[in-house]
Amino acid sequence: MKFTAKTALLAAALAAGTAFAVPAMAEDMVNLPNLSYRTGPFAATGIPLMNGQRDYMMMLNERDGGVNGVKLGYDECETGYNTEKGVECYEKTKAAGGIVTQPWSTGITLQVLPKSNVDKIPILAPGYGFSAMQDGKTFQWAFNPPSSYWDGASMILKNISGGDLDSLKGKKIVLLHLDHPYGKEPIPLLESLAAKHGFTLLPIPVGLKEMQNQSAQWLQIRREKPDFVLMWGWGAMNAGAVTEAAKTKYPMNQFVGIWWSGHDGDLKLVGDAGKGYRSISWSLPNSEAPAMKDIKKYVVDAGKSMANTADGEFDSVFYQRGVLISMILAEGVKAAQAQFNAKVINAEQLRWGLENLKLDEAKLKELGLEGMIPPFSTSCSDHTGHAGAWMLEWDGTKFVKVSELLESDRAAIDPIVAAKAKEYADANQPWPVNEECKM
Template sequence: MKKLTSFAAAAVMAITAGAASAEGLSTPNLSYRTGPFAATGIPLMNGQRDYMLMLNARDGGIGGVPVDFSECETGYSTEKGVECYEATKGDAIVTQPWSTGITLQVLPKTNVDEIPILAPGYGFSPMADGSVFNWAFNMPGSYWDAASMILNEISGNDLSTLSGQKIAFLHLDHPFGKEPLPFLENMAEEHGFELLPIPVGLKEMQNQSAQWLQIRRERPDYVVMWGWGAMNAGALTEAVKTRYPMDQFLGVWWSGHDGDMEALGEAGTGYRSISYSAPQPDAQVMADIREYVFDKGDSLATESELDWVFYQRGLVISAMLAEGIKTAQDHFGEGEITASQLRWGLENINLTDERLAEMGMTGMVAPFSTSCSNHTGHAGGWMLQWNGSEWEVASDHLMPDSEAIRPLEVAAAAEYAEANAPWPIADCE
């Protein structure tokens, strides 16, 4: 373990030092390759990094301008994350916090620093309201989107069928884990099901016997997990021990890690995870990653990792950022864009089927677009299901219930702005 930790730390230092001397578009990533969430952070960061390396090697960067993709290690610590933000914001055109806790701390700062936050599929769900959160983006879907799609899946798209049922919400006792509670509580009250929140403390992630004793006692119809890192492995192991039906156990898109499921093997069969991305091993972008990065020995990923959901999601995340940069370059006619210009680019993304095909990413993320008022895109996603040896796409394309989510977004955004007054509001008409 000491050797592994030392290797990970050295790798992070090498990545950061190597990128620090680069020139071009500064897109720092507040990564976590160490700590209790490293197992899930590493493949995501590897995918993000490899996509930018591929663009640099294949295209000379974006619009001919190299991408400086440096990493600042946070260990998923909010305090370290804020330090990393301050240390990297100087010439950055974007910040990527990689934690809901860090995102919430950095959010007010970005209005002053005028640097866009890119928090794909995480952060504060009301950031979808771009008129209030001018500098924050959580495309292609928010946590409320994820919760909505999970409820739609288990109810057959009719939430009234959940009336009288009990849903346990097993979640990390952290801003990330608490984020979907307002939406879930609202839906429980409206549709008559019982929501049973079961928090898991950071020190309990690997020993959840008390939580699963409660689940055995309560006998919920479904367990919905908002887990991350070591919590996921702990919960899945306990579910197997207690013989909880795996087809009644579902997780958010950060609770669908290949490494965790491979350790369970056949015992995990039936477990589902909502996902805004879908692995496509035969996609053209994967061939390009191999040719320009992996086969040259420039990747930190292993061979088996290339097919993992999280690695390929990392590619999708960097591709969305690259598309925002390209959109801004095309609009402003400049290669070396500013953070303010990138903000415009991120809120004018239009990822159509045709554009995804051009990028070699067909099927890896659903088409979506953003706007001044919509910083999330609400692309929807798919339910992935573990078949005992790998993930399978087990649903048609799913969409969140925007009619239920939008009023909550607007109300929560307005409440946030009032609590943090004076807060700038954009005119998105």
């Protein structure tokens, strides 16, 4: 990619206030773009996540001069969480020399997934996307560490059942979900576990136009009287759901969300009325962690952050999860640099780096992020890592950890992954599979 095209894109992003200055010459940086959603009905969740991602990258540039002497180029292409715009952004960032794509939508992920084998650009979808992307032999260019939606569903059921899913026999569980690929993602695993353990699964979809007015869905929930409501919500849907639950006095200790349904701002709308609501989370906020202190010193206090610090965004679950997502990407860059003895890596080398992440406790401590994310590693066959997660509970003002580290049931998940991966590959022939991958 020529200098003019790259700098033009960076200049446009900078003008929009979503990029930061990096060296002009391509050989001085690695281009790590992000498909953001700071606008639209999902902006409430998108903004803190993007701010956390951006600030970690900026901190590395300001504190360390980048990674191993190479600056990290970060620019955003706004999708508004719209799949069509997301595909346009994918093409735009690809043309500008981006060596990764971060779709930030299961719908966009599914659209760019077939392109990955052709374009040879890794897809990084931390904690989202198509759960079968765990199968690195089939999805060689797609990564969804540290845990998939099927991991999340498994861990939620393990927690609400006290570790014995057979105790759910005869119970009724509602899945309140966005009527979108993201919201439908846990259904295959939940249906399988319902059949095995004897509970009733009742999916209740929420359309994009119903997110802020879920009276029909909560009327159905009141009629059904479920033992638990699981929520796969996003953006405005989360706020609408917790508000309706509080209004109808649904027991909050029976209401549990996936990690994208654990946004501080949504629960602040109901305050004490939301006490007891839980969300599974593969991240724990810790503003006193050394890396967070460095972000505050080099970025926030220096006036270079876009975060709303007056509203507590810096301390929130989603902002700090954004930090961890950029950490995962930066560590993929480092692994690739070491493996290929190169400073400015390309997309294929980054793919190797993301496939060989080794984030153990010692590494997380070295990075100044100890205890904020469970240790995990990836391999050619496992592009997820299955890090585990904690259950967080709203105490009226903030989310607090209320469980030990939970682990998913791989014996239940892996066969569904294999079946869905094969189904996808068969439907998209010719689809290359890495037969050399044995681990």
